Structures are given as C-alpha cells and as structure tokens.
Amino acid sequence: MQDDPNIPEVFARDLKSRFAAPHVPTAVDEAILNAARMHLGRNRKRLFTWTSAAAAGVAIATTTILYLSNQSHPAASNQIAMDINHDQQINILDALALARNGANDRDVQALAMQAVKLEQNQ
Amino acid sequence: MTINRLIMVVMMLCGVTAMVAHAQSTQPATQPATQPATQPVTQFKAVDIYIDPQGQMLGAYQIEFFSTSGDVKLVGVEGGETESYKKAPYYDPKALQQSRIILAAFSTDSSLPTDKVRVARLHLQIRGDVNPVYELKLIVAGDKDAKPIKATATFAYYAAASQE
Numbered sequence: 001m002q003d004d005p006n007i008p009e010v011f012a013r014d015l016k017s018r019f020a021a022p023h024v025p026t027a028v029d030e031a032i033l034n035a036a037r038m039h040l041g042r043n044r045k046r047l048f049t050w051t052s053a054a055a056a057g058v059a060i061a062t063t064t065i066l067y068l069s070n071q072s073h074p075a076a077s078n079q080i081a082m083d084i085n086h087d088q089q090i091n092i093l094d095a096l097a098l099a100r101n102g103a104n105d106r107d108v109q110a111l112a113m114q115a116v117k118l119e120q121n122q
Numbered sequence: 123m124t125i126n127r128l129i130m131v132v133m134m135l136c137g138v139t140a141m142v143a144h145a146q147s148t149q150p151a152t153q154p155a156t157q158p159a160t161q162p163v164t165q166f167k168a169v170d171i172y173i174d175p176q177g178q179m180l181g182a183y184q185i186e187f188f189s190t191s192g193d194v195k196l197v198g199v200e201g202g203e204t205e206s207y208k209k210a211p212y213y214d215p216k217a218l219q220q221s222r223i224i225l226a227a228f229s230t231d232s233s234l235p236t237d238k239v240r241v242a243r244l245h246l247q248i249r250g251d252v253n254p255v256y257e258l259k260l261i262v263a264g265d266k267d268a269k270p271i272k273a274t275a276t277f278a279y280y281a282a283a284s285q286e
Contacts, residue, residue, distance in 0.1 A: 084268075089262075092183065092184040092226035092227065092228050092262065093182055093270065095212075096181055099228065099230055100267070109212075112212040113212055115224075116211075116226050117214050118216055118217055118220075121186060121261070
C-alpha cells in the first residue's frame with residue numbers, strides 16, 4: 001500500500017492502525033507450517049508412486065512390443081540359425097554341413113527343404 | 123376321309139420326329155471332329171540335368187531351372203544316375219505345375235562323382251506349338267566337406283515320352 005502513490009500517507013497509516021496484523025503464537029505458526037510440510041510430503045510421495053507406475057507400464061509395454069515383433073518374424077531368427085556355414089545364404093551346403101555334424105535327419109531335411117523354397121530363391 | 127387325314131397327320135408327325143432324332147444323333151458326332159483343331163497340342167518331355175564338378179568330389183549341388191518361353195509345366199522330378207544322387211533331389215512341391223524349380227541334393231557317401239554326372243531328370247508338360255526356351259543356373263556346388271567348388275550345370279532333352 002505504501003508503494004501505491006494514489007493513497008495518501010495519512011489514510012494508509014489509519015488503515016494500518018485499524019487492521020493491524022494479528023499476533024500468531026510461535027507454536028501455532030510452527031504447527032501450521034508442519035501440517036503444510038506433511039501435506040506437501042504426502043503429495044510428493046503420491047507423485048513418485050504414480051511416476052514409478054507409469055514408468056513400469058511403459059517398460060512392460062515396450063518389452064511386450066519388442067517380444068511380439070520378434071515373434072512375428074521368426075523366419076529372420078530361423079534364417080540365422082540355418083546359416084550353418086555363415087555365408088549369409090541358406091543353401092544345400094548348409095544341409096550337408098549339418099548332416100556332416102551328425103544332426104538328426106529331420107533337421108537336415110528341414111534345412112534342405114528351406115533351401116529349395118521358391119519364395120526364398122526369388 | 124377322317125381316318126385318312128388322321129393317318130396322314132400321324133405319318134407327318136413320325137417324319138418330323140425322325141428328322142429331329144437324326145439331327146440330334148448327328149450333332150455329337152460332328153463336335154469331336156472339330157475339337158482337336160482348337161485344342162493345343164500337349165507333349166510330355168524329360169530333361170536331364172548334369173553337373174560337372176571338374177575333377178572334385180561332388181558333395182552337393184543346387185540349381186534353378188525355368189522356362190523363359192512356351193507353356194511349360196513341371197510334372198515330375200527323378201533322381202540321377204549315380205548311387206550318390208539316385209534319390210530324387212529336394213524341391214519345393216509348389217514348383218510342380220509351374221515353370222520354375224529349385225533342385226538340390228547332397229551326399230555323404232564316401233565315393234562321390236568327380237566327372238560330369240546326371241543328377242536329376244525333370245518331366246515336363248509342354249502345351250502349344252511354341253518351342254520352349256529353358257534356363258539353368260547353378261546356384262552352388264560343394265565338395266564332401268560342404269565347401270563351395272567350381273562346377274558347371276548343363277541340361278539336355280532325354281526323350282519325348284508321349285504325345286497326345
């Protein structure tokens with residue numbers, strides 16, 4: 001009010017004398033402050049809980065999406081597994097190498113059949 | 123007079139019926155005579171596939187065979203001439219009734235061919251008068267240890283099996 005240049009100084013003094021700030025005992029003041037701190041602390045805890053839950057949700061969703069996308073392209077991982085001689089191609093040499101390594105007939109035949117698939121040899 | 127007319131009508135009806143029956147009986151006989159002229163000629167031929175491993179042991183091979191012209195369909199796959207490749211090679215069953223096939227086989231036998239050898243025979247159905255053109259690509263050939271080797275792949279007609 002003192003900063004307001006439109007209010008006369010006398011009027012301002014009168015107002016102050018009539019509406020003086022009430023005296024608050026220190027104990028009450030501290031009790032109010034403590035209550036406020038506790039309230040803010042509880043809010044902070046709640047915020048932390050919600051943030052953690054959201055982060056966990058995002059992590060679970062990301063893991064699920066990555067897992068499912070890997071599952072939907074099993075051919076890619078299969079292809080790596082089938083490239084026995086690591087020449088970046090699946091062909092009959094991989095089947096022969098597998099047979100030479102003593103793999104069972106079913107696996108060898110599966111690999112040989114993969115090698116002759118028309119789609120793979122486009 | 124009435125009886126005469128009746129007899130005449132009956133005779134006319136018989137005549138018309140006979141004509142219709144004759145026309146119907148002659149129709150199917152003419153159809154087969156015209157059909158072969160419109161149907162394309164179908165031939166069955168066999169093509170032999172050879173691999174020449176150029177002195178090295180042929181442990182495995184993989185080839186691609188396809189026609190670039192003509193109406194060709196693969197109808198069967200046979201193995202080759204030597205003990206190592208007598209069994210029919212691996213191929214995608216989807217290739218049958220198509221004009222492209224991938225063939226592959228390997229052998230773990232101790233005695234493997236080292237010279238030009240027939241490894242497979244393909245049976246083809248060829249429709250129409252167009253002479254088919256074929257292509258053969260050697261995808262890979264390997265020795266007994268599954269290591270790639272230099273080799274050549276060739277093919278030749280075996281014989282016309284039958285003609286419709």
